[in-house]
Amino acid sequence: MIRPPSETHRDAHPYLRAATAGIRHHTQVVDRSASAEPVDRPHLDTLHAHLTALHRLADQLAGRTRPERPAAARHLAAAHTRLWQAADAIHAAFHLLPATAGDGDCRPDRLPEGPPVLTICQRHLAAVHAVRRKTTATDLAS
Template sequence: MATTTTDTSDAHPYLRAATAGIRHHTRALTPSTRTDRRHLDNLHEHLTRLHLLLDQLADAVRPEHPAAGRHLATAHLRLWQAATSLHDAFHTLPTAPACTLDRLPDGPLVLTICQRHLASGHAIRRKTTPADHGPA
């Protein structure tokens, strides 16, 4: 039986840092913490980037380990569903004063999250929808 050792010094430092950041924010949330659009936007960005990472991992694993690739593809789909739900929740929250154009240097959050969501959706459809090869 082979054992696998993981060298955490250089495995995936950015992913570990992002996970630590989420862990920190999760612990910092209290029942009185108000959820606003900026929180949902940040979480949506994290999920869409994780979604792209899983897509790359599934592509890399699938040729040698098809079963593992299928599991990663399922996780990929579930993350997309979670990102879609976050996008929907974002739009159901009332607009906060911080969401006004003059207070956001990058523009309104509604455009940022929608553009990101549309770009991710386009990438998914392009990859998962069979191409029309025209008449045979």
């Protein structure tokens, strides 16, 4: 039995579909929320983690696509750059927000990944190294 393309596509990337569904759900919850609470640091940290993961995925897809379909790979490379720009802006916004009460009494010795503020910075620094290897300053400015 031949499956319609939509079913084949749905089965191909279940984790990516689940992540997208999670973001859609969260967006709907925020839209329906009666309170107008501003964003907090943990929220931006999670969003930054998602963007840097998408950035890595776009980089891998562009690399695999380039030999066979160079035009498509150029579009994926552009998406790669835009994802980096979004992650960079989220990182900057994270540092402009006030620290929450839990950040002040953070005990790095109790957290295997280090204090929360350093986790986002370490992730961002790793992404910066990947960007510098494959992207020019002109690409980032456009």
